[in-house]
Amino acid sequence: MQEILTCLREGHDAELLALAGFVCIVGVYGSFSVSHHAWRAEGRLRTRLVLMSLVAAGSTAWATHMIAMLAYKPGMPAGFEPVLTAISLLIGTLGIGLGMAISAGRRSRLRRLGGGLVLGIGTILLHYLGQYAFLVRGRIEWDPTLVTVSIVASLPIFALSMMMAGERNRSFRPFGAPLLVLAIAILHVSGMAALRLTYDPYVLFPPLTIEPQLLAPIVAAVCLGLFAVSLFGLRLTLKARAKLVEDQQRLGELANLAFEGLAVCGKGVVLSANEELSRLTGKPRDMLVGQTISSLLSGLSLADITEGEEMDAELSGDAPDLVPVRVLRREFKLGGTSQTVIAFRDQRERLRTEEKIRTLAYSDTLTGLANRERFNLALDKAVVLFESSQTPFTALLIDLDGFKLVNDTQGHSGGDEVLKIVADRLRAALAEEPDHDLARLSGDEFAVLIGGTNDPVHASAIGERIIRSIKEPLALRGQTVHISASVGIAAVDERYASAEQVFRNADLALYDAKMKGRSRVSVFSQVLRNAANDKANTAIELQEAFEDGDLELYYQPQIRLSDGALVGAEALIRWNYPYRGVLSPGLFLPVLEAGPLAEPVGTWILATACQQAARWRAAGAEDFQIGVNLFAAQLRSREFASLVQATLDSCSLPPEALELEVTENIILRNEAATIARLAELRDLGIGIAFDDFGTGYASLTMLKEIPITRLKIDRSFVRNIENDRKDQAIVDAISRMAAGCGLDVIAEGIETPEQADFMKSHASEAQGFLYGRPMTASAFEAKYGLAASAAVA
């Protein structure tokens, strides 16, 4: 240590030594700064800058070394051996260049340490080769300890300096250059201190020895070059800074044009923000600067936002409400430094539209009530609640009675008006129910879901209230319109716990209410379910029976009252049920009528009855007439008249041999189209009988409208005809009216000769057990001598 200090104090020219330090600092700064820019540049410029920084680094080391050598005062004549000096310069530059190439711009610290070691070794070689080339008039001895010290002490500092110079952290990076200078200083001073010189006038310099004074201009030239490089590095830095500022400014202007809110951030803090973000938050831009991202995004930190993935967040600002936004994070490079940009996209408009679409999708545009989808959702929710906490609920299905008539008479717009009024009345009727959902399912069908109850009494009371409110006459375009409603009710229970089951049960109850005469409430019960299941089974069995030929027609004779002669028969359907015997229509007709079999079975009945009539006509009963009962479904088909004509043609039966029997129900169910169809049939010459006449309430008005040929007086008027004066009066009135309208009359259900006697003056023909029960075709033939031998060809 003592030697080092002595060497520094006495062995050197202080001014030159300071110059060496200065040149070293300037050179190191210059080469570092050029190399820094080199790694950001591209292409040829990059190669050029890299080379420049390498040469500068090598030259710095050499020039520093040389000036320091010049500063060295050996106290005797000295000089430089030129070849070795040149080699020292070459090897030093190569080593230093290699070290810089290894470490410059590298991310790995280890790699930079390695580069620093190489650079250190290069510098050490430069120094000691150079020192070896230093000659004096005297003997030179080396102190190996000091040499070792110089190497061991400087090498780690060289490595450390390169590691620091490449740090990403700006506060570490500036330590790189001073550390390098320090390492060089330690190496030089302790290296020089290792020399022990003894003057010996007999020592001669080799012939090409360069005198120190001769080197001075070369060193000065190199130093000038180094200054130029430093200035160049400085210029690069200033230019890059200016560009960064300009880029940032331009980016800021562009950002203000953006539709999204943008914030440039550093370490989770807003560095700058655009106009849109200021608008979104309601805060001026300069107030946004310095705010943390987590304060803007209510708790969401920058680390929570993954780059390139959009995510939902809420932006807090001046307004009390948070603004829903989608945020997107992008990292990008600006002037070589990487920046984080957060984009905020306003979601309010989108959410509003979505909400609008959702309400549109879930509501009935006509009445503003919920629609079927929403009702189903409510039902599903109620089921989940029932499953989790046994909270019950009840469903009410409401169907308007006679709405079709309103639609037909008032037109669609009138119908719509009525539906709106009904919706309002339903709302009012349910106003006091705390937990309910009201919906229009379709057409004139509404539904209510009552939460928290499965009490049938409570639900029935609601149903009654609904019916009462709908029954109130309503004014429509100056007219008074009457409608009513039927209500079916079903509650959830263990057995029927799914939305679908509850709905189906309510529907069953509604059907029951309709069947029982409308404008009433029916509550679902197991009896209804059983009956429905029976019906379903019957429908399946009927299908099989039809396919298997188990359906058969029976015939009941029709008699002329004046002389008791056979004039025809009514065909009546029977089901030859295996093991159970012959089933009367009362047991299966409701199912048959309501199902898809009505049409095919009706067609089969018509064909079978017509063939039978044709056969019996051919067998002797010349004017034989066959009566066939119709199903509503048959009259609904447009081709019905032509089907009937084709049937008659196929068995060569004249139209007057066929009489189709229709009831009031059938006509009411089909309305306008049915009347037109019956007229077509009438035009073909086919008879139309009004069955069960007098039992319905519209019989009289219908007489005027439908083309009938005959009235069948219902059995109910005949039963007590001998004693009941009212029945006598009714039958008397019917027969007078028929005479007035030019219609024939046939009496049904004649069981006694007395009934027959009474009817003689009121009807021309009769039918009943007195003359014969419905019987098979063969029994009929046997009874009336219509032997098969005379059958049609």
Ligand code: C2E
């Ligand atoms: P409906 O058309 O009024 O048929 C007359 C019903 O009265 C028959 O019952 C018949 O057996 C019964 N009847 C006849 N005379 C007497 C009598 O003196 N006293 C009593 N107590 N009853 C008598 P059925 O055959 O059970 O038919 C019942 C109903 O089923 C029929 O009433 C008709 O509406 C319907 N129906 C029967 N067969 C067919 C058919 O082939 N097609 C259609 N569409 N309906 C049918």
Ligand code: CA
């Ligand atoms: Ca009949």
Ligand code: CA
């Ligand atoms: Ca009848």
